[in-house]
Amino acid sequence: MTRAAGKAAALQKPRVILALLLLLALTSVMLLDGYLRAEVGGDERVRSNASSSKVPDSVIDGGPILSFRNGQAQTTSVPEKTIALTFDDGPNPTWTPQILKILEENDVPGTFFLVGSMVSRYPGIVNDVVDQGNEVGIHTFTHVDLSYQSDARIKREMAQTQLALAGAAGITTTLFRAPYSSETDAIDNYSWPVYKKLGAEGYTSVFVDTDSDDWKRPGVSKIIKWATPSKNKGASVLFHDAGGERSQTVKALGTYIKKMKAKGYTFTTISGAIQQADSDESADGQAAGQAPGGRQGGQGLGQAAGGGNGLQAAHRTATGTTLYEGKALVAAVAVAEWTVPGLAVGLAVVGFAVMGRFGMMLILARRHYRKRNTRRFSWGPAITRPVSVIVPAYNEKECIANTLKSLAQSTHPIEIIVVDDGSTDGTKEIAEALGMPNVRVIRQENAGKPAALNNGVRNASYDIVVMMDGDTVFEADTVRQLVQPFADPGVGAVAGNAKVGNRNTIIGAWQHIEYVMGFNLDRRMYDLLRCMPTIPGAIGAFRREAVLAVGGMSEDTLAEDTDITIAMHREGWRVVYQEHAKAWTEAPGSLKQLWSQRYRWSYGTMQALWKHRKSLTDKGPSGRFGRVGMPLVVIFQIVTPVFAPLIDVFTVYSMIFIDFKASLLAWLAVLGIQLVCAAYAFRLDREKYRYLLMMPLQQLAYRQMMYLVLIHSCITALTGGRLRWQKLKRTGEVGTPAGTS
Template structure:
């Protein structure tokens, strides 16, 4: 065994790169916060959109015949307009031969303008009791309605039955609707009509406290004398007949301009107006009826004065908050459809990827496992195995033990990258104990993994170099299997089959599924397409001359394995996958370490792709990666995963606000497709299927974390940050391959 030691003196000052890395590390927290804020903003938009669409529906009555012992008889037997002037409940009736034409559940972008057109044609005003969520969604309709001279009232924000709600919910429904009116038309109103209300004699002990409380705050509650029941769509003639009051009496008449299909209402309204005018009726608003009963303005030309007396100009904070609400809703109204389109695109891309992986992986497996398949003459010459190590005292002995059993002739170079835990001494002792005279230990100052690998490549004695991590163990036949593709002189590098050794924990099991399905199934696909993007650091082999010609392992990116792989493609070398060469690696054992590792991988991959963006214009065989691999990697490893959370976000959104059963079935269908792909990947790798029981939980928890990691990486890339290579804590629990089974 030979030892090469670099000079090591007193502690050196940090290099320029290390100082930049330190500054970048200090910037990571703000970027995490920015990523979290972006996710929070999206969630808030969806929640707002869902809230706007909640509970708005028809006009079915939800309660009849309830006790009303607390309600004054004068109210039960009184008119349809309820006020509390001076703190005393008072009802007002609509004057004889007068119609207060009222409409509920709007505004609607389709039906409300058609109602307004009828009213304008006949010079008839109306009182529209508006749902706040609809006001915020269609402010332009409200502005037209008010500008035309009609009156508006509150019909709650979400069309909820306030009788069963607490005081806080009641006030919130009223306040939010007032804000919506302020933002849409610059007004507030004192009129109120409760959803699912009818005549005053239907007021009961549940609803009375609501009317009393609102009345004491200055609101006028409006009921109906005559209900057209147009929401039932009984036919035009019945709507007209049911809306007609008896014996010349005045009436508060109810129609609907929203809440469903209202074509019968639109057809019945002109006939009704003509009929009532023929009988000598005039039309007014609720405020107009109040003024007339109190001796105010009289009917003139079919209308009355002060038709909008209930309106108040919105000022100050109310006005600005209202405009902010309408603006936020406008953003939600634009965002949700756009995200829906994105969801379709992402869904198609995800399912397309699954289909492509299944088809190409199956073809790859059949091709590489045929009896007659051969790379060429057997490769039997010795190779160099390079093991970069930084503070690997827990694992390095296991690594050397596995290499000692290799069936292929090797030399081993342990490149100690400035370890402070005695890694080189442990490696030397392990080599002596195992009788390995083919081990050299090369010590250097701590300058990073790429530099350690380059040192190993320069020091290697053989033309084929195998690279592995210091926390990885090989099976006895791994090196022999890994180097056989070099029988083909066009092959410049070979990717091995990396497996999770510490898979008995929940986090380990999740990563095991990811490795088998996400990494190795992908590599089969990329191999068949001849555009392998990454040689894994845990197990890869290279022609020494190819690495040196490419300039060695670059320190320009954090993903030196992806960087060198793309460089070899561009130099004209083929990069292939050898599924039978298996390595067992120790995956991160905590969420914090996992985040650090995947963050570095994701960010490093983006760096490598950007560095080699010129491959898109490469010509000839060396341009295949740019033509095929680069678009696939960007689509499947960056774009699709970044937007993939839309599937989960919309699933939750649909479950809460749309259709729970349909959304759940859709999610289960996608999970089923993923299980199918995972099961096939496990079959190809001859893995135990029992780990797939962890997959549903993986989709709910682990996958979300991977999305956040990628989003964090994208934010870092877009803001120009740098990140240094991070060392993960190891436990050494992955022993020799004999102790690890599949």
């Protein structure tokens, strides 16, 4: 069996990796989306005015177009009565198309300095910009001030934007405008090295002569006034097609173009302005007897390299790796654009459902407690006749003595049937050596827990059978309390209250919180709704006739307790919860053991639900589980926990990219609600509140592990994997309880 278990565990490793990769992929998508939205329109310039002593006077006093031809800084001015319309911060799905329409109607080109993250989000608009004959330049990827950034960050900002342009329109560009830049006289000692570095790489940096200040939304007339050059001068004029509400810009632009045309101005792109300036200088040089082409060569943009026309000379056709990486980037962003909003909506629904469930649990748990803990409540005539207690045992040498000694103290008459399932560690001999007169030990070949339980049921002498695990101990009054509900002839099974005995470790304390909440809130709710999904293997009681009627404990699933509980519902039996019947069990002491146990539980529950899927269409009282219980279990034990890790990831995403304070407060609010629910559960069960101090850490560590276990189980189920029973290592540290504390 050890070899088989090891082989089964080995087969699960690819599924664990697949589960982690799936979560990693979704996390990556969210991080990509957050990166795209992080700084555009929301950041600030990181520095104040600084000196410009290192910047040449020829640059500070020069034109708005700065290039480094042959390593020397040169500036170019826009020719007289010429305007190079430039637009920053786009593209934007609302404003950019409106601006393109105005430019097309007036037969005017523009130069759009695009933010890479926006390019990757709206590639179709970028393609329209280029197809219409406009020119594009880089405005960084995240609209960050490059002055204080590292060389690696600067390189990344430029490269990512080039990839976005390649993926969107199949081009790259040599034009650049720094965020927060203005006229050349604003270049300082911090930004100058950036322009020199980019110039050495072939970029031409573009500044402005005339700023419309449209981002201030001063009104249409002022935008037109501020964008108008003085004294027939040529100008690089700044507008914005994104970064805020731009309706005033749209209204002003058409009027502005008509006004400037009426004054005799012509419109061009930045490359067109460079070409015109070069032509004018060449003509002046020829008139002075100089050789033509004095400004050609080097990294000049006057040449339409890459097949562009005169107005788009800065464009280069993207090829090879750049093109394919760009398309991959755009495709990844498209996935993020659809995935993240969809996840946000889905997680909002999940969040509301979980909060609704908490509210429902609190209300129904209180109602259940008040109903069951009144003097008027009674199941019927007291059950005093003997019952059979079945203890399946496989290699339980550490625990079996404590288990049987606890049963020996029972205040209710019992017979004890120990079914030794082929143990190899002397479990049978230990049980027999105790010499207890009411104990029978039955030996069978190793066949699994369901077979051992069925063997015990067949050999039981009484009509009520209590089932427990071989590592569990009962209080003296447990059996008496557990069997009292059978006074109601409609009750076919009773779930007891399982408690974590080894709770004085971190892992044990986490499981203790989980058990108390699960038994005192979940099971109370399910009891009132008459759709209890599981009789716990550690403590449950059954009518023997009901067990035999449904075919006994099934070996079809790994959750035989859930399987038989649902089967009994479908046969019309009532399943109830008895809070006062307490059993103390040894919870897994290591994360590896815990993973193994919960993985089996989760997978077995899915098997049982799938096996009984036809309960959804069952009619009459026996169909109540299918109508109520099945949806609740599927939604709150499978679906919502599967999405729960994404809630945490989304919380981190919101803290980083949206609003840290609001996101943190929302997370703390949810934690507070869970803490209230846990505290109420502890109150109902008279548990000590000190263990709740572990709850914040439980939410950060233990809960994540449980989610990964469930995701692992889902993937195993979807890929058709099968599991074997896996024996957990026990220490026997849970002894006979002295009380309920």
